[in-house]
Amino acid sequence: MPAVTVVPSDKLIIVDGEALVFAYEAPASLHALQWSGETGHTEWTDGRPNQPLTAADYATQVAPFVTAWQAEKARREEDAAREAAARALPDAKAAKTAEVLSGYDAALAASLTMPTETPTAQDVSIGAALFAVDDAEGLAFVRETHAARRVELLAAVEAADTVEAVQAVEVSYAV
Template identity: 50%
Template structure:
């Protein structure tokens, strides 16, 4: 049997160290329930003439007093896992959407263009041949999003990036 702690006022159920907070129904005036795997107790709040007190729980109390909270915790955990799986599926769908892949492709392209901007400064020492090679490279970058197959994988391994001239220190 699991170890269980329940604190209704905090909307807290802990089962074997897994703590979840969520709305659940508990007996009125129950302050807390503690179960160590074999036995436990319920802490009751006082009311009127009745003072606060603890009610011991023996092994035969588990099914009626403790197990329902364990089941609630399992159900809540399953709901949270389902919601997380749906959120991850939506995130992946967005990440892999054509629009997002184009955005990543353009961003990678813009970074590569920016990395060679300094070479086009009028006072940068490039030969005419180097300037032409650089202009061809930069034009190939600008044309990349309009090529057939774009956006590929959004600028990752499957993207046919033009080869940067080996003399460029980008």
């Protein structure tokens, strides 16, 4: 049997050290119930002395509070699971969108600075300027090609209706 503390005025039930605060039914004059797992007592606000509880009292005096606590805990866990599921798709879309945008930047940088493996911002600027001077139409084509792929990928992310569908969007650019 679990250790249980009940304090109705605080709407508090603690089972094995885990406290939950919620509305539940209790006798009007019950100040507190303490149960160690084997024995316990009740405390009253109406002048009654503390009343001892034994294992024989568990089913009628303690178990209803444990059952209420278990139901509240299960309800909260279900709510948390629903909230997590509701956040999962927007979070997955945000992460994939960031990946698409980062991939676009990397593809454009790579196209402008080949064969540099890890181009700096200066390398990209110089590469763009040189490309524009040498082949302005080619630069426009590269930018349009990468931009079109970015739009395509972002549309696929937006259209996805499950986390799995978002994760299945493969971010790739022709470089």
